Amino acid sequence: MSRQAALDQVEATSSVSSETLVRVEGCTKxxxxxxEEIRVLEKLDLEVPKGEFLALMGPSGSGKSTLLNLMGGLDRPTTGSITVAGERIDQLSRPKLAAWRARHVGFVxxxxxxxxxxxxxxxxxxPLLLTHLSRAERxxxxETALEIVGLSHRQKHYPGTLSGGEQQRVGIARGIVxxxxxxLADEPTGDLDRKTGDEILDLLQALNRDHGKTIIMVTHDPHxxxxxxxxxxxxxxRLRAEPVE
Amino acid sequence: MKFLRLVGSNLKRKKIRTLLTLSSILVAFVLFGYLAAIRQALSQGVDVAGADRLVVRHKVSIIQFLPESYEADMERIEGVAEATHATWFGGIYQEPQNFFPQFPVKPEEYLAMYPEFLLPEDQKQAWLKSRTGAVVGRTTADRFEWKVGDKIPIQATIWTRSGGQRTWEFDLVGIYDGAEAGTDTTQFLFRHDYFDEARDMARGQIGWYYVRVEDPDKAAGVAAAIDNEFANSPAETKAETEGAFVQGFADQIGNIGAIIQAIVGAVFFTILLVAGNTMAQSVRERTGELAVLKAVGFTDAHVLGLVLTEAVTIAALGGFAGLGLSWFMISAGDPTGGLLPIFFLPRQDIVIGIVLVVVLGLLTGLLPALQAGRLRIADALRRL
Structure with missing residues (x-):
């Protein structure tokens, strides 16, 4: 499939909003x-509309996590550009990129x-320690984030005393606070059993549907x-609209 | 402030490791404080010696006597304000290990020469009235639980009394305090006139002179004039500032400052390696967590600052506790029971200690902090 064909297909399947939130153009990593030079991404283009819940699938080593890291400003492309909410993040300095991440991205x-x-x-x-919010505001x-993920009763618990599902809920709360x-979620259910994974996916769906969060999720799991x-x-x-057999 | 809680939580991560690191730093600073006090004690207060006081001794050795008549001659020399003398008595109180310095002196002149010896006026008057009277410094009085009115028997090792009697009995009429931390409050002072009359040898001879000069800037010139005055006499003199005299004593043991600096340097180098290695290990173990902090928006500088603050906090907790403990132990007094009469932690060494705490913290944290600051998030997350 040609790059343009892939893009056409990508655009054909997106139906959430006409406003593009993330634009990846000619990105190589x-x-x-x-x-040895390892070519992870090759001239990749992607547009993610605001409010979309996008899943990125692919085999191990295919470059999906690398793409996620680039869109989250954790890494820089070798060539190409990445624009998020109108800002070219690939051109930001390290301190500015860190500040940008604090304001615009949540990671799971x-x-x-x-x-x-x-x-x-x-x-x-x-993440709130980096803001000017007072202690009471923080x-x-x-509390709001804990309420959204349904863990208000576990706020004083340390990670070691929480189940995997609860820890991931805390991770999501940290991502949305x-x-x-x-x-951006990198295999958010990869370490969980099916039932707990479903609960996490319910939560992510609710965040997308009810709170309008734009979510990009890397996963191996078709479910x-x-x-x-x-x-x-x-x-x-390379990015494709259909899995490669 | 909000980040300090994060630092505090990290310190509690591996409590035993943190405790052991703190303990090693604490021990190093206790050692630092103690060695500083010992250096001060062995230099016998060079720093607190009077700048306007000279010590005049026999040119050959301090154990050679000088004629008592020199005092009047010295006071005639231009630039000399006053002169007095003292003699080493070297007696034993009960047991040989109960060492403290004893000097026969002229009470009024000696107290005028040493205004830092604070003796209540009524006790001074009592001393002037009593030929067998003696005064003692607070440290020695406390050590032997002496009080005014006690009779103090001293066994002579050098100065037997007329008729060969070795026991000298003194009436304790006063206890003096020191005006400063470095003032020697171990001396036992009694009257020279009583001593001179009762001793069975070397009457009219004394150990050394103290001379106060009118202008400390001209002390060297006055010392030379004194030595000239007695040149080619049967008892030639060597005059020097009190500081130089005290330093000369210290130098007989060796270059104490250099020895102590070498010990402290070795100790701190070792602690630097131990604490630095611990800090580096602690940061290595947390690579993933530091990457997560960066992912959520902490800058390189934030992470660098957190690691440095952690290192300085460990150094500060251990270092200040060590300095405090050494100060407390040193305040309890001379651990040798009298061989180190001036035993205290000098203020300048406390300041040096505080600077060392900060420097140690920064040095142990610097490399791990730089590593943490430069950490590439994607690489670190990939390694998890």
Missing amino acids: HFRRGS FQFYNLLPVLNAERNIEL KKHV TDPTLL AAARSTRTLYVNEG
Whole structure:
């Protein structure tokens, strides 16, 4: 499939909003391992409309997490541009990119990545420490986030005393506590059993449907991808609308 | 402030490791404080020696005597304000290990020469009235639980009394305090006239002179004039400032400052390696967490600052506790029971200690902090 054909198909399946929130243009990402150059993404284009719940699928090493990292400003493309909410994030300096992430992006990780020394509410509060909010305001935001993920009764619990599903809910609460423009989830159900995974997917769907959050989720699981409003496939560094057999 | 809670939580992550690191730093600073006090004690108060006081001794050795008649001659030399003398008595109180310095002196002249010896006026008058009277510094009085009115028997090792009697009995009429932390409050002082009359040898001879000069800037010139005055006499003199005299004593043991600096340097280098390695290990273990912090918006500078603050906090907790503990232990007094009469932690060493705490914290945290600051989020997350 040609790049244009893939893009046409991508656009054909997106139906959420005409306003583009994320625009990836001609994006290439190469890594160097010793003398070997590894080409992870090749001239990739993608548009994500505001309010979409996009699933990125693909085999291991296909470049889907790399693409997610680029859109979240965790890494920079080798060539090409990435624009989020009208801002060219690939051109921002490291400090400005960090500030941008704090304002605009929430991350949900496969293994939750909570700080074990902080209880649930302190973990959720972390991104708010970078704002000018007072302690009382931060507390209020944390309580709201905990309420959304249904964990108000576990706010004082440390990660070690929470189940996997509960830890992921805390991770999601941390991701949404700043009310970000974009929520990026990397295999959010990858470490959970089916039932708990479904609960997490219910939560992400609710965030997309009821709170209008734009979500981009990387997953291996077709069952999880089925919850999204659109699914794209990354294979050998290129984006496709259909899985490669 | 809001980030300090994060630092505090990290310190509680591995309590035993944090405690052991704190303890090693604490021990290093206790050692630092103690060695500083010992250096001060061995230099016998060079820093607190009077700038306007000279010590005049026999040119050959301090154990050679000088004639008592020199006092009047010295006072005639231009630039000399006043002169007095003292002699080493070297007696034993009950047991040989109960060491403290004892000097026969002229009470009024000696107290005028040492205004930092604070003796109540009524006790001074009592001393002037009593030929067998003696005064003692607070440290020695407390050590032997002496009080005014006690009779103090001292066994002579050098100065036997007429008739060969070794016991000298003194009436304790006063206890003096020091005006400053460095003032020697271990001395036992009694009257020279009683001593000179009762001793069975070397009458009219004294150990050394103290001379107050009118202008401290001209002390070297006055010292030279004194030595010239007694040149080619049977008892030639060597005059020097009190500071130089005290330093000369200290130098007999060796370059104490250099020895102590070497010990402290070795200790701190070791602690630097231990604490630095612990800090580096602690940061390595948290690579993923630091990457998450950066992912949620913490800048390189934030993460660098957090790690540095953590290192400085560990150094500060251990270091200040160590300095405090050493101060407390040193305040309990001379651990040798009299060999180190001036035993205190000098203020300048406290300041050096505080600076060392901060420097140690910054140095142990610097490399791990730079590593954490430079951490690439995507790489670190991939390694999780």
